[in-house]
Amino acid sequence: MNVVHIITRLILGGAQENTLQTCINQHSLHGDQVTLITGPAIGPEGSLMDRASAAGFRIELEPSLVRSIHPWHDWQAYHRLVKVLRNIRPDIVHTHSSKAGILGRMAAKKLNLPVVHTIHGASFHYGQSAVAYRTYVALEKWAAGWTDHFISVADDMSHEYIAAGVAKPEKFTTVYSGFDVEPFLVPPRDPQVLRAELGLAPDDIVVGKIGRLFHLKGHEFVIQAAARIVAANPRVKFLFVGDGILRSQYEQQIADLGLNKHFVFAGLVPPTRIPELMAAMDIVVHTSQWEGLARVLPQALIAGCPVISYDVGGAREVVVNCETGYLLPRDSVDPLIAAIIDLANDPEKRRRYGEQGRARCRDQFRHQTMSRRIGEVYADVLNRRSSSGV
Numbered sequence: 205m206n207v208v209h210i211i212t213r214l215i216l217g218g219a220q221e222n223t224l225q226t227c228i229n230q231h232s233l234h235g236d237q238v239t240l241i242t243g244p245a246i247g248p249e250g251s252l253m254d255r256a257s258a259a260g261f262r263i264e265l266e267p268s269l270v271r272s273i274h275p276w277h278d279w280q281a282y283h284r285l286v287k288v289l290r291n292i293r294p295d296i297v298h299t300h301s302s303k304a305g306i307l308g309r310m311a312a313k314k315l316n317l318p319v320v321h322t323i324h325g326a327s328f329h330y331g332q333s334a335v336a337y338r339t340y341v342a343l344e345k346w347a348a349g350w351t352d353h354f355i356s357v358a359d360d361m362s363h364e365y366i367a368a369g370v371a372k373p374e375k376f377t378t379v380y381s382g383f384d385v386e387p388f389l390v391p392p393r394d395p396q397v398l399r400a401e402l403g404l405a406p407d408d409i410v411v412g413k414i415g416r417l418f419h420l421k422g423h424e425f426v427i428q429a430a431a432r433i434v435a436a437n438p439r440v441k442f443l444f445v446g447d448g449i450l451r452s453q454y455e456q457q458i459a460d461l462g463l464n465k466h467f468v469f470a471g472l473v474p475p476t477r478i479p480e481l482m483a484a485m486d487i488v489v490h491t492s493q494w495e496g497l498a499r500v501l502p503q504a505l506i507a508g509c510p511v512i513s514y515d516v517g518g519a520r521e522v523v524v525n526c527e528t529g530y531l532l533p534r535d536s537v538d539p540l541i542a543a544i545i546d547l548a549n550d551p552e553k554r555r556r557y558g559e560q561g562r563a564r565c566r567d568q569f570r571h572q573t574m575s576r577r578i579g580e581v582y583a584d585v586l587n588r589r590s591s592s593g594v
Contacts, residue, residue, distance in 0.1 A: 205230075205582065206237040208292055210285065210308035211300040212271050214242045216250035217416070218499045219324035221475055222357065222381040222574075223300045224252050224259075229575035231261040238262065239292055241285065243269030243304075248448050249416050250472045264288055271303060278307060285311035296320060296582050302327035302340065306347050313350035318585050320353050320578075323361040324381075325496035325517065328368065330534075331420050344370045352585045355578065357381045358497035358518025377581050381499050382574030385566060387476075388506040391483035398484045402468050408441045409548045412485035412509075414478065414500045415492065417448030422491030422514065422535075427457050429541045434466050437548045445481050447472040482507045486554060487547050492516060493534055502569045505529075505561025510554050512543045528561035 207230055211223050223240070230236040238261040245251035256263055266288075268280035289297065289311055297319040299308035305321050312319040328340035348354075348371040355377055356362040362376035396406055404410055411433075415421045426442060433440050444454075444467065451469065458467050470481060478500075482488065488504035490513040497518030504511045505522065511529035513519045514536070525531045530543040547554050567573065 205234075205296070206292065206294045207296055207298060207582075208239045208241060208289060208294040209298045209300065210241045210304045212243050212269060212302070212304040213247070214240075214245045214252045214256060215247055216252060216472070216475065218381060218496070219301055219322075220252055221383070221499065222322070222324060224256055225383065225571050226298075226575055226578060227256070227261055228259045229571060230579075231259060233572070233575065234579065239264060239288075239294070241266055241269070241288060241304075241308075243267070243271070243281075248472075249418075250447070250474075252475075269304060269307070273303075278303075282307045282310055286314055289315055289317060293317075296585065298322065298578075298582075300324060306343055309347045309350045318352050318589055319350060320355060320581060320585060321347070321351050322355040322357065322379075323365065323496065324357055325494070326361055326364045328364075330494045330516070341368050341370070344368070348375070351375070352589070353377065353581055355379050355581055356496075358521055360518040360521065361496050377577075379574055379577045379581070380502070380569055381497065382569055382571035383499060383503065385506050385570050387479035388482065388503055389562075389566070391480055391507075393480045393483070395480070395483040398480055402443065402470065402484065404441055404443070404468065404484070407439060409437065409439050409487070410441050410443050410485045411487045411489055411544055411548070412443045412445065412482065413489050413491070414445040414482070415490075415498075416446050417444070417450045417454060419450070420493045421448075422493055423450070423454055424457075425491045425535065425537055425540060426489060427454060427461070428537050429544065430458075430463055430466060431461055432541050433544050433548070434463065436545045440466065440544070440548050442467045443470060443481070443485060444468070445470045445473060445478070478503065479507065482509060485509055487512065487544065489540070489544065490514065490519070491540065495519070497521060502565040505558070505565045506569065508555075508558035508562050510547055510557035510561065512540065512547070522561075522565055524560075524564070528557050528564060 231238040241264040268277040297312040495517035515531040532539045
């Protein structure tokens with residue numbers, strides 16, 4: 205099969221890792237002809253371009269495909285996409301992310317190409333202005349007319365789009381975002397050696413948070429909760445993995461609270477290091493204010509870590525309250541404090557929740573399962589097109 209994927213930028217992030225893993229599997233496991241069209245991977249979040257380049261499939265870098273709205277660049281990107289797609293004539297176009305999702309589907313429509321769009325996170329969401337929210341709903345309704353099928357990374361994403369009137373339920377299929385689960389099952393390094401390198405003691409209780417230091421990712425709630433948690437259990441340490449524009453602000457807030465000794469910033473790390481870092485954690489917190497289904501949640505559970513997450517996006521599809529961790533109201537601090545103290549003080553509960561989470565997620569999130577199910581969606585789209593004579 206000849207497949208073209210289109211994404212706005214290949215930075216370090218869940219949507220981008222999902223897209224890259226799909227391309228790799230289709231190219232190396234299924235023998236498909238794969239092309240990835242992407243804009244420049246610019247920003248403090250880091251880039252996946254080196255890994256993509258080493259994978260062996262075709263990459264088309266389009267400089268005008270940028271994240272921010274820019275009419276001239278967007279017009280250029282659209283025409284460039286049309287030109288590339290016309291030259292390749294793929295069997296199917298698979299779009300990802302908001303900007304690339306709109307422009308890519310426009311270009312595919314012009315050439316009457318079958319198109320699948322993955323919703324990694326709703327383009328209209330919490331934290332947007334009312335104008336931006338309504339604009340994205342209108343754009344998604346518009347683009348839905350050119351979309352043969354939607355893939356959602358969580359049932360919650362489908363429900364949001366259906367409730368907003370974007371498309372009918374039969375146009376959505378949930379395919380959970382897959383990854384290599386083996387390094388999470390068997391840590392690639394001794395966790396105690398890594399702890400020592402990070403300045404963490406063997407008896408520290410490490411509360412980890414993985415994500416960009418960026419707006420809506422919710423690190424500020426962990427910082428707000430930290431003083432009371434440390435007062436209740438001085439052995440608790442916080443490990444932030446990731447980088448971004450808010451790092452200096454967070455470091456200053458932590459210093460002002462006198463908690464420098466209780467926070468470790470691991471900085472920007474490649475995705476291949478996430479399993480070893482997660483193995484060094486006792487608890488994983490995820491306090492994002494908006495997500496699709498964050499990969500860190502099933503990754504943590506497969507690693508045997510209980511999870512404390514705000515109840516946003518698809519979190520409840522993997523985090524079972526009081527069985528694999530805790531689901532908390534978005535932006536809440538007091539419940540976050542209580543949940544962390546509870547797990548910090550109860551190693552047996554941490555072990556039990558982690559084991560139950562591992563059993564629940566281990567097979568469901570394998571990247572092989574993801575790529576197989578995406579292939580099934582493609583086949584269904586092409587069969588329906590063929591049956592209708594399109």
